[in-house]
Amino acid sequence: MTEQQLPLERMLAGWMADEATGAPEPILAEILATTGRIRPRPRWWALLVERPMRSGRARVAVGLANRGLVYAALIALLLAGLAALAIGASILLNRAGPADPADWSGFRGNADHVGVGLQGPTGNPVLAWQFHAHGAVLEVAIVGDHVFFAADDGTLSAVTREGGVTRWAVAVPNPPLVGPYAADGRLYVTDANGVLYAFDQADGHRIWSTPTAYVVPSRMVSADGTVYFGTSDGFVVAVDGATGAERWRLQPPGATLVDAPAFGAGLVYAGTDGAGYVAIDPATRRVVWQGDTNGENTGTASVADGIAYLGVAADAASGKLRAFDAATGRLLWTASDDLLQLPTVADGVAYSSTVAGLVVAIDTATGTTKWQIHLEGEVRAPVVASGIVYLFAGNERRLYAVEAATGNLLWRYDAPATGNCCIAVARGAVFVGLQDGSVLSIVGDHRPLSPEPFPSSAPSATPTTPPSTGPSPTPVPSLARVIWSTDIRRMGFAPVCQIAVDPTTGRIWAPEAGSDEIAIFEPDGTLVEEWGGSGSEPGQFDFSRGNGDGYGTLAFAKDGSFFVLDAGNRRIQHFDAKRTYLGEWGSFGDRPGQFTDPVGIAVAADGSVWVLDDIRSVVEHYGPDGTVLGTFDPFALQPTNDGANSLAIDGHGNLYVSSIAPASVLVFDAKGTLLRTVGEGQFSEQAGNMSIDAGGRLFVTQGPERGSALGVLTFAPNGSLIGGFGPLGDGAGQLAFPGGIALDGKGGIYVEDSDFGSTRLIRLELLSPAVP
């Protein structure tokens, strides 16, 4: 009987059974990897969204029995909430609550332009992160956990305040932009055509743009739901912040240009060409008073504690800083020094500066000078926070912190480039936008500061090449630039730990010698978790060498399984990609399979494991289960073994041992034959940890005693030095004690940089000829 004669049903069942075979197992692995990265939704959520399913045993086996009723109730609640929201929104959208004093809305802080931050860095300056925009950055706004800025390529960006990680970026037409100014959940900028835009702080979507192109609008402020700015044809303009509709415009009598206004005590203040200093009541849309400025080229207005200030413009050739009674316009005083700009006012003292480098502190009641200091020109408007005056000297590329009460120097910090605008101080950090597109977040190390008298003359730094910044002092090309930097000081890191990149997730795994944990970071620098802990049980570690130095390292196999060099426990622990403990081997001793001072580990393409033991003076080869496959002495051809630091392996299975003295890298084939010696005479310190790219380029760290040399040296496959990066220091692009180093295989490299004042995980983008 053939199948053609079977009943159709039976034939169908047989056909289906045959046809349905061949389920691809790799897909299942992919699915489980995906689900392993996500968490199940909360029960209430899952019950709500999952369609109910009935079964014989339970009335409802999945989901909610009365989901329809629950939805109806939720919709009713939502409608009620929306109704309440609509009522509130009309009030809230157009009546801005006061800005959080911890934030920084934009140019000169908030709408009064008083330039006072609530909390700056505590202690000595430490670079928390450096962001690279594709164009010069001027003012920076800080709201909650986010930092906003515009680059002159027209990109408006939001990055996280803690890590400098991009949250969103939008392209605004017709750069360069003025702004942003942050208020009421929106960011305001104007473009080169004079169009004012509002963007949503949450996701960067454009909320509105004005139909009117204004004539060269000034910087804007926002108060009570209204955006105010001046124009170069002599108007003060008020625009509805919620809709972009123009509410009113007013030309003060005689005004031909209106500069950036300030808002305080219900009035708008603005310096003008042709009409002096004006105060306008936005409620009546009338000029309340006009102050005489002697026809001078004035700049941005500010108002604080009942006094309205007006300094000179940055490009003014002459002029005075003046203080007026904010309510009446009566002139209170005129500063004795010429060319003082917009002041910062705090605790009865106005701090002002000139483009020539003079910084003065003036008693606001009398106009008398309390102290003054001189910097190297182009000093931008100061910022004050918690008794400290922050100044950025553009020519020097240097940020200063000065004791507000005395003018004594607290610290200075060298920036990688000059800045043409202003600094922002908020939530424990100073933020600076620079001409090279950098945005710096500088925090404090919480150590006590010792004020010292400011040098009476200009500081010793030369204007263009500060001592510890600028081009590398070594005669090799710089091969990387910083993409982001994460402050990891509060974690348990110590120098000399090696890091590794999980090939299946791209996450960075960094052993913490201080806590015997492994910190796991997302590729964008976000900390995922810390895993492990002290001990000798499976999954516990002792990241310390016999001499007490903190030391830890691990190496991944291609499938994401990994081996941890548990140096203090003298063992290797093996885990699968889900961190399930698979086994371990090793004990203290000097026989094969034992460890005395294991310092380096590498996994070959075939899954076998190599371990460098410094004191046993061996590189030993193991199967994944710890079976000893072979051993060789990497120092057999050298007079002595003066120590080794690390082990790495390349795509051909060649092994790299970083030697302490002479500082070099010894390259062996898998049989232990010395192939070449790399970098002899070119290291200035011990050769440290290593990473090798697919093309055979070798990246090697060296420590803090390297003087003017770079922290990472890069060698071509033939061993010739092709460049490096990271001059000594803890500033942007600098490296203090580069410990861990790992390539990401995508043109980037991670470096863990540790010293006692600054510990950072840094991602750098490799530049030619270091790019794989």
Place this chain on the structure above:
Amino acid sequence: MQVELVERARSGDHDAFAVLAKESFGRLYGAAKLILRDQDRAQDAVQEALVLAWKHVSAIRDPQAWDAWLYRLTVRACYRLARSARRRDVLELHVEPDTEPTGHDFTGLLAERDRLGRELGQLPVDQRAVMVFHFYLDLPLTEAAAILDIPVGTAKSRLHRGLETLRTAMSDDRADAGIRSGERSA
């Protein structure tokens, strides 16, 4: 055992979920492949179903309903993918080569099975789903109806209509094949 695994998965134990997924993967893939008649989209459907199962695992109130729920998620994913690729389905089905019977029993059997696959692919996806649940997953129609969230009567009629369509198509093909065979031998 499965109940315990589901309870563990429900409390967020991914290892337990992985065991459950491994157990079900072959059947889910087979069902999706039969419903969609496309390996790539079958993979997509199973992936969608299992990821959703993990996300919403806490919605399970009766752990014994695990398999049924996975079938439901899979068939829902199949419906969605079938809708989004209906146009492509038609094109693919029309370019299938026509295998002519030769009169040899074995080859004829292969040709018959090939025709069956093609004719099944011509059925509406909801009829195919009922047939797959009933003939491949071996579920009673009452259970298939509960999983598909349709009345038992609807499941029965879909099955009936599907079988009738297949029966007719197969007998027509047999007749056509006979004519062609006759012409060739003449």
